[in-house]
Amino acid sequence: xxxxxxxxxxxxxxxxxxxxxxxxxxxxxxxxxxxxxxxxxxxxxxxxxxxxxxxxxxxxxxxxxxx
Amino acid sequence: xxxxxxxxxxxxxxxxxxxxxxxxxxxxxxxxxxxxxxxxxxxxxxxxxxxxxxxxxxxxxxxxxxxxxxxxxxxxxxxxxxxxxxxxxxxxxxxxxxxxxxxxxxxxxxxxxxxxxxxxxxxxxxxxxxxxxxxxxxxxxxxxxxxxxxxxxxxxxxxxxxxxxxxxxxxxxxxxxxxxxxxxxxxxxxxxxxxxxxxxxxxxxxxxxxxxxxxxxxxxxxxxxxxxxxxxxxxxxxxxxxxxxxxxxxxxxxxxxxxxxxxxxxxxxxxxxxxxxxxxxxxxxxxxxxxxxxxxxxxxxxxxxxxxxxxxxxxxxxxxxxxxxxxxxxxxxxxxxxxxx
Numbered sequence: 552x553x554x555x556x557x558x559x560x561x562x563x564x565x566x567x568x569x570x571x572x573x574x575x576x577x578x579x580x581x582x583x584x585x586x587x588x589x590x591x592x593x594x595x596x597x598x599x600x601x602x603x604x605x606x607x608x609x610x611x612x613x614x615x616x617x618x
Numbered sequence: 619x620x621x622x623x624x625x626x627x628x629x630x631x632x633x634x635x636x637x638x639x640x641x642x643x644x645x646x647x648x649x650x651x652x653x654x655x656x657x658x659x660x661x662x663x664x665x666x667x668x669x670x671x672x673x674x675x676x677x678x679x680x681x682x683x684x685x686x687x688x689x690x691x692x693x694x695x696x697x698x699x700x701x702x703x704x705x706x707x708x709x710x711x712x713x714x715x716x717x718x719x720x721x722x723x724x725x726x727x728x729x730x731x732x733x734x735x736x737x738x739x740x741x742x743x744x745x746x747x748x749x750x751x752x753x754x755x756x757x758x759x760x761x762x763x764x765x766x767x768x769x770x771x772x773x774x775x776x777x778x779x780x781x782x783x784x785x786x787x788x789x790x791x792x793x794x795x796x797x798x799x800x801x802x803x804x805x806x807x808x809x810x811x812x813x814x815x816x817x818x819x820x821x822x823x824x825x826x827x828x829x830x831x832x833x834x835x836x837x838x839x840x841x842x843x844x845x846x847x848x849x850x851x852x853x854x855x856x857x858x859x860x861x862x863x864x865x866x867x868x869x870x871x872x873x874x875x876x877x878x879x880x881x882x883x884x885x886x887x888x889x890x891x892x893x894x895x896x897x898x899x900x901x902x903x904x905x906x907x908x909x910x911x912x913x914x915x916x917x918x919x920x921x922x923x924x925x926x927x928x929x930x931x932x933x934x935x936x937x938x939x940x941x942x943x944x945x946x947x948x949x950x951x952x953x954x955x956x957x958x959x
């Protein structure tokens with residue numbers, strides 16, 4: 552599974568990184584470490600018609616974006 | 619020399635750069651109480667601006683506002699920062715008299731950039747008929763700019779946010795969504811037409827919005843900035859002891875904002891605002907996520923929010939020629955301070 556590490560990035564960068572990654576892979580994991588990124592990346596995935604789920608990991612979250 | 623993108627130098631921008639409202643409240647409420655008979659409305663009421671009683675029926679109104687850039691063009695940034703700072707004075711029904719600049723500027727940038735920012739601000743204070751002189755500039759990694767603005771006004775003509783009356787309607791004078799559009803712009807995702815509309819709105823003074831209402835009976839007024847429409851509406855309804863009902867479908871929104879919100883181009887302030895305001899707002903079941911995102915998002919140099927009778931509002935809307943919208947009404951306090959229908 553391709554992993555996009557968007558920790559330490561502020562909006563809208565994590566969304567842009569997710570967008571770029573989804574152009575190359577249909578399914579990705581995105582790591583984020585702040586609430587705005589957690590919410591915004593999930594919104595992006597859902598708006599793209601994907602199945603999206605998030606789980607806590609370390610001090611942040613792992614967002615799974617699936618077909 | 620290559621042009622530096624101002625927004626690439628800053629982490630957050632515009633009114634979105636405000637400290638989260640909850641954090642600020644914690645600090646302010648921990649300070650020792652302060653009292654002065656000259657401070658109208660008391661220490662707690664001095665939110666964006668303070669009102670100082672000069673005697674003989676006159677007051678001094680003082681405000682300061684500054685933030686990091688949300689656009690790359692320095693002249694435009696100066697215009698927006700100035701329009702935003704001047705707005706606090708218009709929101710109190712007054713006219714800005716004098717302004718001083720407050721600036722932070724990276725030593726690595728060419729000084730011509732600072733000059734352009736100040737020229738932009740000057741164009742706005744000129745339009746406002748406001749004297750601008752002096753100020754203070756410090757070297758800082760992130761550029762920031764704003765104004766401290768002073769007005770002198772009749773004590774009995776100051777608009778406050780505490781006089782909204784049951785059966786009033788609420789009027790908003792700029793469309794929402796500039797915070798979302800600027801977030802998308804930072805990622806290169808904002809359509810050009812939407813960007814231009816947002817910039818045009820942000821650099822527009824709230825002068826006409828104020829002047830068009832000054833002979834009407836404005837019961838309560840504020841301007842919509844970093845605290846979002848819901849934040850500023852909740853402050854007004856709490857101060858007035860009423861409930862404000864906002865009709866989500868009547869709220870004007872810039873083109874492109876719905877889509878960008880849906881795709882997650884939301885400023886961080888949208889979430890910190892919700893943390894602080896959510897308990898004050900009751901949403902109807904039909905209010906969608908995207909509408910909530912828009913209503914919680916910070917605005918920069920937003921419009922005035924005025925509470926007035928529906929009779930006066932009709933006159934006002936005609937004068938504003940399509941630049942004002944009735945977005946809600948004032949009810950007896952019913953549960954939460956703000957309802958979104």
